[in-house]
Amino acid sequence: MKLTIVGTGYVGLVTGACFAEMGNDVLCVDLDAGKIERLRQGELPIFEPGLKEIVLRNVAEGRLHFTTDVREGVRFGTMQFIAVGTPPGEDGSADMQHVLAAARAIGRHMNDYKLVIDKSTVPVGTADAVQAEIAAALAERGMAKVPFSVVSNPEFLKEGAAVEDFMRPDRIVVGVDDERAALLMRALYAPFQRQRDKLVVMDVRSAELTKYAANAMLATRISFMNEMALVAEKLGADIEQVRRGIGSDARIGPQFLYAGCGYGGSCFPKDVKALLRSAAEVGEPLHVLSAVERANERQKHVLVDRVLRRFGPDLSGLRFALWGLAFKPDTDDVREAPSLVVVRELLARGARVVAHDPEAMERAREALGAAGAIEYADAPMAALERADALIVVTEWKAYRAPDFDRVRTLLRQPVVIDGRNLYDGELLRGYGIEYHPLGRAP
Ligand code: UGA
Numbered sequence: 524m525k526l527t528i529v530g531t532g533y534v535g536l537v538t539g540a541c542f543a544e545m546g547n548d549v550l551c552v553d554l555d556a557g558k559i560e561r562l563r564q565g566e567l568p569i570f571e572p573g574l575k576e577i578v579l580r581n582v583a584e585g586r587l588h589f590t591t592d593v594r595e596g597v598r599f600g601t602m603q604f605i606a607v608g609t610p611p612g613e614d615g616s617a618d619m620q621h622v623l624a625a626a627r628a629i630g631r632h633m634n635d636y637k638l639v640i641d642k643s644t645v646p647v648g649t650a651d652a653v654q655a656e657i658a659a660a661l662a663e664r665g666m667a668k669v670p671f672s673v674v675s676n677p678e679f680l681k682e683g684a685a686v687e688d689f690m691r692p693d694r695i696v697v698g699v700d701d702e703r704a705a706l707l708m709r710a711l712y713a714p715f716q717r718q719r720d721k722l723v724v725m726d727v728r729s730a731e732l733t734k735y736a737a738n739a740m741l742a743t744r745i746s747f748m749n750e751m752a753l754v755a756e757k758l759g760a761d762i763e764q765v766r767r768g769i770g771s772d773a774r775i776g777p778q779f780l781y782a783g784c785g786y787g788g789s790c791f792p793k794d795v796k797a798l799l800r801s802a803a804e805v806g807e808p809l810h811v812l813s814a815v816e817r818a819n820e821r822q823k824h825v826l827v828d829r830v831l832r833r834f835g836p837d838l839s840g841l842r843f844a845l846w847g848l849a850f851k852p853d854t855d856d857v858r859e860a861p862s863l864v865v866v867r868e869l870l871a872r873g874a875r876v877v878a879h880d881p882e883a884m885e886r887a888r889e890a891l892g893a894a895g896a897i898e899y900a901d902a903p904m905a906a907l908e909r910a911d912a913l914i915v916v917t918e919w920k921a922y923r924a925p926d927f928d929r930v931r932t933l934l935r936q937p938v939v940i941d942g943r944n945l946y947d948g949e950l951l952r953g954y955g956i957e958y959h960p961l962g963r964a965p
Contacts, residue, residue, distance in 0.1 A: 527600030535606030543581035552596035597632035615796035630660025672704035677734035683853030698730020752782035752962025762962030784942030785822035787850030839873030844910035847917025849883035912938035
């Protein structure tokens with residue numbers, strides 16, 4: 524099949540590359556000429572395990588192409604994926620200008636049937652707005668009779684596991700209101716569901732809401748566990764044991780129950796805000812979800828609270844090593860990352876920070892700008908030299924089993940504050956390290 528993907532961000536690029544890998548002819552369109560040129564050279568704008576190999580292979584084999592030419596993009600694919608960004612506007616609602624501009628461009632340049640697929644995370648009602656934009660652009664050209672369909676096909680991939688999630692999805696949600704579109708979507712996804720039927724076909728609005736409801740539910744689990752961790756600590760219980768205890772209940776399930784220093788990334792924070800906003804607009808305020816958001820904001824301060832409890836309110840003259848800047852492992856993404864809050868707060872209280880991350884230091888440097896006394900270390904152990912404590916913010920594999928003898932000798936004070944519960948408290952005590960985990964006894 525011939526597919527056009529508009530937008531080469533996380534979702535667009537992974538979608539384009541993975542469909543090409545399945546034998547489709549794919550043209551990716553982006554207005555950013557520099558990005559398209561770099562992609563043509565095989566340089567990826569993001570770090571994502573396995574993605575580069577797939578892009579290079581499919582470019583070399585002639586199934587994956589890149590262009591800035593919107594007209595060429597519209598003419599190319601029978602299927603037109605809209606995978607552009609929907610960043611939060613000032614009021615928290617998703618900014619739809621790029622989605623609607625893509626729709627208009629499709630209407631302006633199409634001459635025959637197109638299946639338009641919303642892959643971006645978009646508020647309920649967007650498919651109707653896309654439909655209206657295309658119809659209006661066609662009418663302006665006197666081509667109102669050219670047929671097209673608009674479907675919603677939200678993406679559920681996780682950063683760091685994007686290729687795996689795309690290639691082996693739990694389910695494929697397709698919101699569709701006409702038979703022709705449903706048949707095409709079934710054919711497109713046939714190679715991804717050889718073992719069982721993973722297509723969950725529903726109406727368009729339900730598909731749009733499913734995407735928000737899924738992220739909101741996951742964010743709720745995390746905020747719930749984060750609060751349980753705080754209370755477990757005060758009551759002398761252990762959140763890791765509680766997690767195993769409740770996760771083994773089939774009705775609850777074991778995933779997304781890890782307490783930590785707050786959820787971040789480009790999805791949960793943005794989607795929670797957008798859903799709160801949509802619900803308020805229709806007069807149905809979401810009480811549970813608004814508490815989830817507040818709890819997460821508080822959670823991002825939990826590590827600094829621990830630092831203050833241990834070192835007092837004035838941190839001037841102190842130096843902190845920080846492991847992990849990315850909002851989660853296996854990505855270089857620092858959007859809404861808890862690390863940014865931790866760094867800014869430490870610096871504001873006069874501390875120096877030496878940070879390490881296997882992939883995200885460049886992005887963190889851009890996000891933190893001239894934030895002050897922050898340095899970046901080129902190896903985890905190098906960050907520890909003369910530091911008064913180590914703060915673990917992201918659970919990269921490289922941080923899971925450090926040489927604790929070296930950790931103790933490099934640190935000026937052997938204190939480890941762990942935002943992801945990576946270590947065994949007893950083991951660290953054996954090494955003479957003062958350990959502060961979350962939601963369990965030190
Ligand atoms: C999330 C969803 O998991 C995907 O299904 C969805 O497609 C995506 O958003 C999206 O809407 O595009 P992602 O943001 O890449 O994916 O990352 P997650 O693995 O979900 O992690 C999000 C945050 O939750 C991270 O900061 C992570 O550290 C935190 N988290 C996750 C926890 O604190 N505890 C957990 O148990 C799991």
